[in-house]
Amino acid sequence: MIRRIILGATAVCLPGVALAKPPAASGVCATYPSAPACMGQQPACTLCHSAPPQRNVFGASLEPHLAPGAPRPLSDGDFAMALPAALRAVEWEDADGDGVPNMEELLRGTWPADAASAPKAPRDCVAGQNPAYDVCRYDLRFAYRRVLLDFCGRSPTYAELQAFTTRSEDSQRELLDAELDRCTESEFWRGKNGQLWKLAHPKIRPVGSIKSGEDAGPIPLADYYDDYALYAYAQLDDHDAREVMTARFHVRRQTDPTRYTATPTLPSQFVEEAHRAGNLTSRWSLVSFVMFTALPRNAASQSYRAYLGLDIAMQQGLYSVPGEPRDYDAKGVQAPACAACHATLDPLSYPFRNYNGISGLSSTARYVPGRIERYFAAEAPTITQIPESGFLLGQPVRDLQEWAQVGANSDAFAISAVTDYWKLLVGHAPTAEEQPEFVALWQRFKGVHAYSVQRMLHELIRTEAYGAP
Ligand SMILES: [Ca+2]
Ligand SMILES: [Ca+2]
Incomplete structure (x- = not known):
């Protein structure tokens, strides 16, 4: 029964690679390959569900067209076979009553179950109307x-x-x-608390009271300025933006003017080179996201959100791994309401198992082989069986270094990195109308720009989205 609920709850979210179960998301994308939700990503659960297994109005309108008359629940195969026809059956309906048919919403990147989300009419403008700027196109x-x-x-x-x-x-x-x-050489762009640092805030989540080093707080535990320095370094001077996740080096910040330089060691950082993965393994990340936990789910979900733009709490990026969650630490995550997320989150967290937060003073913010055995063996009967291998985006990964590599090479990373700049510079997340320019931009960032933010920015400022008043 629990297995059936898990499968039902996550049916819309499962990609093909990791699973025997045929994926609903790929059914949507096979039917509408040019839908923006399918460009290098998979539609979120919220396309059809409010909170799985509850369906939203669009999901509910699909249900009667899914192999009508067949006994419920549908087998995986029957579900996959029936989905395209069901999507076609409702494509001229308007599930959310916003006046736009479901199919048009899918193809233009708005939500068919949300009346507040609808494509905007093309920009209404007449050349010459505004004497100061060319309102209709790039100016x-x-x-x-x-x-x-x-x-x-x-x-x-x-x-x-x-x-x-x-x-x-x-x-x-x-x-x-x-x-x-x-x-981009200016202090405004690259300096302390400049534009790049602002982009890094939600990734680093600074807390002044426990900051060490420059601007130390009353309980100095870790210096997150190191994290800002690596982030900024990866964004600048044609460096490879992926290094924010994969760097085995640290970055030193010099001031007046601000310069960032790579360095093999820093006195404020403890993880040895062989076990580093950029900001994922910084002292700050381990102290503030791992803290006292045995299985560092918070560190994993924060890294997933910060660098891949996928928020598990928002039902994004769910790639359920069969047989998961195993619940090694006896937290009750196999309960149906939790399992839908934890089948992704737990195997995402296993590669962090040996990264210590603040359990045991002598090993604060270090990689400790046998960490669970050493500090947490008494917490649950099977806790020491937590493996160091896990899964990211449906792919098996041996350890956190591979986790970071797979993540940094994913479309999700490029989309997330370019979205950050799009929001900062254009002023909002890409709209349905802006999708073609946006998709071309992140694909070129991955390809011809070779992950150079500088090169990507030169193209971003040439987009209509940026330069049309
Ligand atoms: Ca609609
Ligand atoms: Ca809508």
Whole structure:
């Protein structure tokens, strides 16, 4: 019974690779391959469910069309076979009553079960309506203003704008690129508490009261400025952005002007090189996310959210592993309401098993072979059986280094990294209308840009989304 509930609850979320069970998400994507939700990702459970197994209005409208008359629950195979026809059967219906048919919502990247989410009408504009800017399409003068504001933190002066206007179009484009390069050298962009640091805040989640080093708090446990330094280093100077997850080095920050340089060791960091995985294994991450826990689920879910943009609590990125959760630490995660997430979360957490937080002073923030055996053996009968291997995005991983590699090479990483900049610079997450430009951008970030944020930014400032007023 529990197994059936688990399968039912996660049916919409399971990808093909890891499972014997045919995936509902891939059924959606086979039917609508150009849907934005399928571009390098899988539709979230919330496409069809409010909280699994409860269906939302769109999921409910599909249910009667799924192999009508067949006994329930449907087998995995029957479900997969029936899904495309059921999707087709309701594609002209309007489940959420927002006036837009389900199919159009899927293809334009809005939610068919949420009336507040609907495609916007094409921009209504008439050339020449606004004398200051070209409102209908990319406007170089507008983009120039924006680049100076976003990357240098100031508006162009009147004289600068006048001078800009007298240049040829080609020369205006050249100046945009030159200003982008100049401004990303600025303290506003790369310095302490600058734009890059702001992007890092939700990843690092600083807590001043337990900060050590510069600006130390009353209970100094770890210096998260090291984490900001590695993050910023990975974003700058054509470095590989994936190093925020995979670096085996640390980064030293020099000030006035701010410079970040790689270094093999730092006195504030304890994990030895062979066991490092960028900011995942920083002293701060281990102290604040692992803390006293045996199985560091919080460290795993925080890393998943911060660097792959997948929030398990929001039912994102669920790749249930068969036979999981095993509940080694006897936390009751096999209960139906928990198992739907923990079949992903627990195997995601196993590779953190030897990374110690603050259990045992002498091994604070270190990699400790046999850590569970040493500190937590009495917590549950099978707790020492927690393996160091686990699963990420449906793929088996040997240890945290492989976890970080698989994660950093995934589409999810590129999408998440480019989304950060899109939100910062365009001002919001990519809308349905912006999807084609956005998808092209993250795919090029993975490909021709070779994970250089600098190269990606030069293209981002050329998008309509950025440069059309
Ligand atoms: Ca609708
Ligand atoms: Ca809608």
